[in-house]
Amino acid sequence: MLWLVRAAIVILYPRTDDWPGAEDCDLDAFLERFRRESTFLMWLGVVVGAIVFHLTPLMTVFVPAPAFLLSPALADRHAHKVSSSNVYLVRQAIFLVKLPGGLVWGSHPKVRERFALPALGGDPGTFRASEKANDP
Amino acid sequence: MTHFAYRGRDEADLDIEVDYVVVGSGAGGASAAVTLARGGARVAIVEAGAWRDPEDYPTSAYGAMRDLMDDWGAQVTMGRALWPVVQARTMGGTTVINSAICVRTPDDIFDQWKREHGVEGLRNRVLAAQDRIEEDLFVSEVPVAARGRSNLLAMAGATAMGLKESHYLRRYVKDCLGAGQCLQGCRDRRKQSTNINYVPETRERGGVIVSCAPVDRVLTEGSRAIGVIGRFVHPNTRAEGTRFRVRAKKAVVVAASVTHSPLILMRSGIRLPALGKFFRAHPGTGVFGCYDDPVDMNVGATQGWASTQFRVDPGLKLETLAIPPELVASRFAGGGTELIKRLSRFRHVAMWCHAVRAESVGSVSRSLFGSRPVVRYELDGADMLRFRRGMHLLAQQHVAAGAKSVIPGIAGMPFELDKDDIDKLADAPLDPRAYIAILSHLFGGCVMGRDEKTSVVDARGRVHGMRGLVVADASVIPTNLGVNPQHTIMALATVFAEHLLA
Numbered sequence: 001m002l003w004l005v006r007a008a009i010v011i012l013y014p015r016t017d018d019w020p021g022a023e024d025c026d027l028d029a030f031l032e033r034f035r036r037e038s039t040f041l042m043w044l045g046v047v048v049g050a051i052v053f054h055l056t057p058l059m060t061v062f063v064p065a066p067a068f069l070l071s072p073a074l075a076d077r078h079a080h081k082v083s084s085s086n087v088y089l090v091r092q093a094i095f096l097v098k099l100p101g102g103l104v105w106g107s108h109p110k111v112r113e114r115f116a117l118p119a120l121g122g123d124p125g126t127f128r129a130s131e132k133a134n135d136p
Numbered sequence: 137m138t139h140f141a142y143r144g145r146d147e148a149d150l151d152i153e154v155d156y157v158v159v160g161s162g163a164g165g166a167s168a169a170v171t172l173a174r175g176g177a178r179v180a181i182v183e184a185g186a187w188r189d190p191e192d193y194p195t196s197a198y199g200a201m202r203d204l205m206d207d208w209g210a211q212v213t214m215g216r217a218l219w220p221v222v223q224a225r226t227m228g229g230t231t232v233i234n235s236a237i238c239v240r241t242p243d244d245i246f247d248q249w250k251r252e253h254g255v256e257g258l259r260n261r262v263l264a265a266q267d268r269i270e271e272d273l274f275v276s277e278v279p280v281a282a283r284g285r286s287n288l289l290a291m292a293g294a295t296a297m298g299l300k301e302s303h304y305l306r307r308y309v310k311d312c313l314g315a316g317q318c319l320q321g322c323r324d325r326r327k328q329s330t331n332i333n334y335v336p337e338t339r340e341r342g343g344v345i346v347s348c349a350p351v352d353r354v355l356t357e358g359s360r361a362i363g364v365i366g367r368f369v370h371p372n373t374r375a376e377g378t379r380f381r382v383r384a385k386k387a388v389v390v391a392a393s394v395t396h397s398p399l400i401l402m403r404s405g406i407r408l409p410a411l412g413k414f415f416r417a418h419p420g421t422g423v424f425g426c427y428d429d430p431v432d433m434n435v436g437a438t439q440g441w442a443s444t445q446f447r448v449d450p451g452l453k454l455e456t457l458a459i460p461p462e463l464v465a466s467r468f469a470g471g472g473t474e475l476i477k478r479l480s481r482f483r484h485v486a487m488w489c490h491a492v493r494a495e496s497v498g499s500v501s502r503s504l505f506g507s508r509p510v511v512r513y514e515l516d517g518a519d520m521l522r523f524r525r526g527m528h529l530l531a532q533q534h535v536a537a538g539a540k541s542v543i544p545g546i547a548g549m550p551f552e553l554d555k556d557d558i559d560k561l562a563d564a565p566l567d568p569r570a571y572i573a574i575l576s577h578l579f580g581g582c583v584m585g586r587d588e589k590t591s592v593v594d595a596r597g598r599v600h601g602m603r604g605l606v607v608a609d610a611s612v613i614p615t616n617l618g619v620n621p622q623h624t625i626m627a628l629a630t631v632f633a634e635h636l637l638a
Contacts, residue, residue: 076473130140
């Protein structure tokens with residue numbers, strides 16, 4: 001299912017003439033990490049969001065094919081239309097796959113540099129172990 | 137050992153005894169614990185999350201969801217709209233991930249508590265506790281150098297609109313550097329979250345800290361609370377570890393949050409009709425203003441300006457809130473090249489938000505399977521009118537500050553409204569599903585009151601019908617405050633702990 005999520009995110013956050021896309025932002029490594037670290041329900045939500053994304057071009061661009069088979073131009077139109085769908089549950093499902101896409105795209109040094117923000121320092125994931133009173 | 141962290145299943149169970157055990161280390165739990173410790177008692181703080189120091193904090197929003205938030209920030213309300221309910225799960229609780237805004241309990245709240253819930257005798261003690269807490273935690277106004285352009289623009293907009301009540305925020309922050317990282321935890325140690333002051337002080341005064349330890353239930357003997365039990369959970373792998381049991385010679389103080397405190401009491405056999413009821417919140421959302429010059433909202437205090445002018449009528453608080461680009465990326469509507477085009481203007485947008493003093497009431501209950509809280513909550517028509525009015529006010533404030541357009545984020549409306557079109561917001565839909573909102577300040581579930589049929593605890597936080605069992609967090613607050621609740625939570629917990637010592 002990873003490729004399905006990846007394909008949806010690449011279409012939702014595409015590379016443009018001026019801006020890097022999600023695929024330029026270490027997307028594969030991020031998705032591996034996200035799948036490994038997140039809860040089952042969270043990952044399930046993202047996968048469901050990706051499935052909804054790929055199965056709805058008939059609703060948006062009137063083409064009976066999954067989004068990953070669409071031409072780049074049609075896929076782009078689908079991404080915009082389905083993200084702004086009038087159907088609440090569709091919009092929410094797409095949000096679930098937009099969220100990890102935004103997390104990887106918006107935190108990447110290439111994007112942050114364009115926003116005049118310093119590169120982030122990483123997420124150490126560390127915490128205090130058991131210790132005695134006089135430990136530092 | 138005075139700090140016990142995760143223990144695997146191959147290790148021995150933890151069994152310790154103290155005078156008081158405090159469940160939770162956020163605003164309520166840490167304040168109660170340090171008060172008890174200062175009174176000479178031996179206290180154990182039992183926290184579900186890990187103890188992370190500022191060096192351990194993540195820097196990205198992803199890391200904050202993973203390391204600091206309860207359930208990855210994925211808890212949502214069950215109702216017509218699925219709105220996130222954001223709470224922390226880390227030593228220091230939500231004080232680690234909030235903007236440390238300090239607002240004293242408004243006077244009318246004490247009158248309301250007395251009138252509607254029979255809660256008396258708190259006003260003077262709460263205000264006295266707030267004096268001390270402000271000194272402890274270096275409360276001060278956002279310094280000039282840390283205000284950042286978004287906060288300055290908000291002040292300018294409010295002034296241009298003629299708002300009489302408009303101010304830079306007072307926060308539990310010592311010498312803010314304006315790093316704009318409040319929501320991911322302040323790695324500069326400027327924000328005074330309780331994991332860097334009250335929790336270490338409790339330990340230094342002979343206390344015991346137990347982390348990675350979600351409490352399953354309170355142990356009772358007859359009608360007396362005698363301790364808590366649970367099983368360690370690894371903060372990274374979520375693997376269950378060995379059991380822990382913390383016995384309390386004098387009392388158990390539950391301060392595990394609005395969503396978890398009621399559940400702990402339910403699992404402990406407490407059968408009061410009001411348990412889990414009267415859940416309230418400050419639902420809110422943001423409106424982006426688009427400016428010609430860069431705003432760079434992530435430079436400066438995350439939240440540095442607010443107005444409580446509309447707190448009573450119609451029931452709103454307005455404030456600034458800077459969110460990082462990775463969250464704006466999913467917050468903006470649209471996808472594909474159009475989304476990237478919209479996001480390319482990130483430097484030129486400022487997000488200001490409202491918090492609605494909603495009258496709607498919901499509930500907290502246990503999920504069918506497992507121990508996850510289920511929050512049922514939905515805004516009624518009157519609250520949706522307040523909600524929409526707040527968005528209109530924010531748009532007006534942006535325009536008054538010089539914005540050329542605003543991005544309201546309402547489904548069914550244009551993505552962007554020109555400054556001459558913002559009055560269209562007065563007719564925006566009233567369906568909550570059209571909005572991207574969040575519930576940030578939560579109240580209720582174990583509310584204070586005199587009547588056992590309509591409340592869970594009395595005015596000293598004591599659970600009705602029990603001995604040695606106190607609740608000391610936002611779940612006891614029976615009404616919607618209309619201001620940021622941390623100061624009220626801390627003061628109430630302090631007062632309840634003082635009563636325990638008396």
